[in-house]
Amino acid sequence: QVQLQESGPGLVKPSQTLSLTCTVSGGSISSTSYYWSWIRQPAGKGLEWIGRIYISGSTNYNPSLKSRVTISVDASKKQFSLNLSSVTAADTAVYYCAREGLTTGNFDYWGQGTLVTVSS
């Protein structure tokens, strides 16, 4: 059974960089059959796709966040990571990592989510 677990600071100051890591277990992060993605959800609001990475290192990002987002992968640690720079209160949300099938938009496994609050 594939499991994903987000980790990282729960509180980030405005203008700083939000950094999260997703650890994958029960399946291979090196599989060529999947992307590894980040999605977020502000409290009481809908889901927002942030971006994805393929094991080759190829990335795709939401155009509205592209200038501030970097997603990377470390296969040796079975982890992929999210960096979101210059954060504001609008970036406060639950952040999920998920496995996405090559049939795009097919998120079949999700982490439990981690709340990140942007506040001074």
Next chain:
Amino acid sequence: QSALTQPRSVSGSPGQSVTISCTGTSSDVGAYNYVSWYQQHPGKAPKLMLYDVTKRPSGVPDRFSGSKSGNTASLTISGLQAEDEADYYCCSYAGSYTLIFGGGTKVTVL
């Protein structure tokens, strides 16, 4: 990119059918057969219910079905059950390797 348009809420009695619409544009929903649907219970991660418009992952009851016409995709829940009460989100490929979600629909079982 603007979020796909979903009704804020729909409701039905046990055993009835409800349909949730997801309206996009000719650049996303209308252009590709890559629409997926997610169920989310409070405090939980979303769960994949349908993908590629009509396909059900293993373990998802066949009470859940999907369709698409033009720029609008739909999720139908037949034989509504109490455990179907949740938020539902659609998601579509939007070209250039990007994705867009809908705003979400709360399904209430009366």
